[in-house]
Amino acid sequence: MARSTARKRALNTLYEADEKSQDILSLLDERIAQPGAQTPLPDYAIEIVRGVAEHRREIDRTLNECSTGWTVRRMGVVDRNILRIATWEILFNDEVPDKVAIDEALALAKTLCDDDAPAFIHGLLSAVCTARDNAEIAANAEEEVAEMDDQSEDGTSPESVETLDSGDSSSPSDAVDAATPSAEPQQTVE
Template identity: 75%
Template sequence: MARSTARKRALNTLYEADEKSQDILSLLDERIAHPGAQTPLPDYAIEIVRGVAEHRRHIDRTLDDCSTGWKVRRMGVVDRNILRIAAWEILFNDEVPDKVAIDEALALAKTLCDDDAPAFIHGLLSAVCNAKEAEAAEETTASDDSAHAVDSAAPSVEDQQTAE
């Protein structure tokens, strides 16, 4: 089954949990055990739902930090969960290129949300990508700085020979 379909099925599960204020993983367990009239959830849909559930606080914090004016709790339920899926893919799933995660989120938003949602979602997910890149750059700089500090703290061969 295509990943696009899996994303839509994951969105359905996250939407239902959000609307019912139900624990995501308990609803997922119900959907796995009793898929009802629908076919069983695709493996990738299960991976998405588990990933969003596991990292929801970090995802929501990142979305809140990157959003201008709208906090996650104030967003529409569908918009919010499309953003959570894409943010999980951007932040925690290296198998999906960031651009693909954004494009897939936009495809869902164009069919399921109001006319303003795709632009908002695109802008917010682009900001999430920029934040991810900035964080990676900071980590690289920090690790380079600490490696340099270790190198400069270690005595050179000349220092050791002088000390002898």
């Protein structure tokens, strides 16, 4: 079964749980045990629902931080669950490229939501991607600083490591000797 269909089935389950104020995982267990008139839930739909349930607080926090003027609670039920699915795919499923997650969310929004929803969803999901990218850049910068601090604690400075790694045959102490003024006074010629 196509992932697009699995997303729609996951959306149906998340929507139902949201409307009934029912625990997502308990409803999922019911749907797995008794699919009713529908075919059994596809594996990817189950993965999405479990992923959203497991990370819902972080997903909602991210959506709230990236949204201007709208909290998750104020969004329409269908809109917020489309956003939750796509945000889960963006943040927690490395198999799905960001563009695909956004495009699939837009396809659902165009068929199930009002006319303004696709633009809102696109803008918010783009902001989620930007926030994630900025957080990754900041985390990488922190790692680099921590590595530099570790090297300093080991007695090596990043400059001396670069000098040694660059193939320069002079030792770091030669560089220090050259930069240190000699203790002998220099004579001046008058």
